[in-house]
Amino acid sequence: MMTDNTSDADIPRLPDGRPMRQIRSFVRREGRMTERQKAAVEMLLPQWGRHISGGPVDLSQWFGNDNPVWLEIGFGMGMSLVEQASAHPELNFLGIEVHRPGVGSCLAHAQGAGVSNIRVFEEDAIEVLDKCLPNQCFERVQLFFPDPWPKARHHKRRIVQPLFAEQIRKKLRLGGVFHMATDWENYAEHMRDVMNAAPGYQNLSPTNDFVPRPTSRPLTKFEVRGHRLGHGVWDLMYQRTE
Template identity: 55%
Template sequence: MSQEVDQPGADDSQAPRRSIRSFVLRQGRMTVGQTRGIEQGWPRYGLTVAEGALNYTELFADKPVTLEIGFGMGQSLLAMAKAAPEQAFIGVEVHKPGVGALLASALAEEVDNLRVYNEDAIAVLEQCVPDASLARLMLFFPDPWHKSRHHKRRIVQPAFAELVRRKLKVGGVLHMATDWQPYAEHMLEVLSAAPGYQNQAADGAYIERPAERPLTKFEARGERLGHGVWDLKFTRTE
């Protein structure tokens, strides 16, 4: 459920150039339920980059806003939105079946504190999310791009850390999780070197899975097989 790596801060006078993608767009076949979710749910929950900058007050009143990049099929994002009606949640996912699945479930559950983009997350952050506006940004189980020659495709890079820092409020939190230890080490290295962040882990490494992040079926199966999961939380300090 990873997204596209861009280069924030590039010279705007230069001609646009294709960025390195951290996802492979394989839409797959939509189920009847997913298709219905898009058709019926999009007018209520859907957002587009073309609509421009978000107005949180119009969307959510004064609720603190969490944005998740790459929500997959949306089960954990929906669970978090249901568990915290006093908060607002925005999900970004490029794969349409996952968007359809989330919208179908959101309609069935009558969830109101949720909005969804079927877009590239970097475009959403750069063009739609106001600076210093997010209470939290979540990135759970992005594609680790295992091979060394593909590491440049990982979404967690210094430019991404700086872009996220700009979009978080001071005191806002970047929460990441991965089940691939080398990627966890990469995340830790990048964020530890990024200015304006403080690691919430007392030992400067990883934290226990916080209660607000639901345990997915995939993760539970991995735990039974002895696979690890690494959570990281970094707070914007300046």
């Protein structure tokens, strides 16, 4: 497994050499934490969690094995991540989430389910990918129901952009898959257009657009909500080819 990390040369910069100001794809809304979430963060985050300040991570050492690793970006309250980890003990699952109540919920559910093949970052995914994770380390990257930023003036905040597609490609192993899902048709079309134009990927849809919902993706509350609101749900899967 290659362990080279993204170098400073990979970071977008302005003409004068200064790092380009990052446009956030999220807004921090901490909300209230339950006592269970607080306890999980206090007891489990030191063991199962990492922060950017800790620097690059050796995933095999952190998980204690060399099993394939799947990454989920923005796991919300962590229910689907825990469900997948429970169903696939032969895999390792890394989740990145900026909201502490979600991190606490995920850790609490993992502990309750007796799941130990989950690790988390309570950080911005873009920074974690840049600073902490080796290239070619993931068999799959999952991005389920990210904030659609539906207003046109906010489309620049959507996480799926050309630079992000390239960042994910570097972290996938050759043959690895980037799996996205959204219940906003306009965002689905945006994802498709960005990814179809991104070098080094093959759309796994035979029609070069969307795929049926894979059984590997658990049914989430966001999908249930989308159906209730009359939205469709669109899945996209892209395989790294180079």
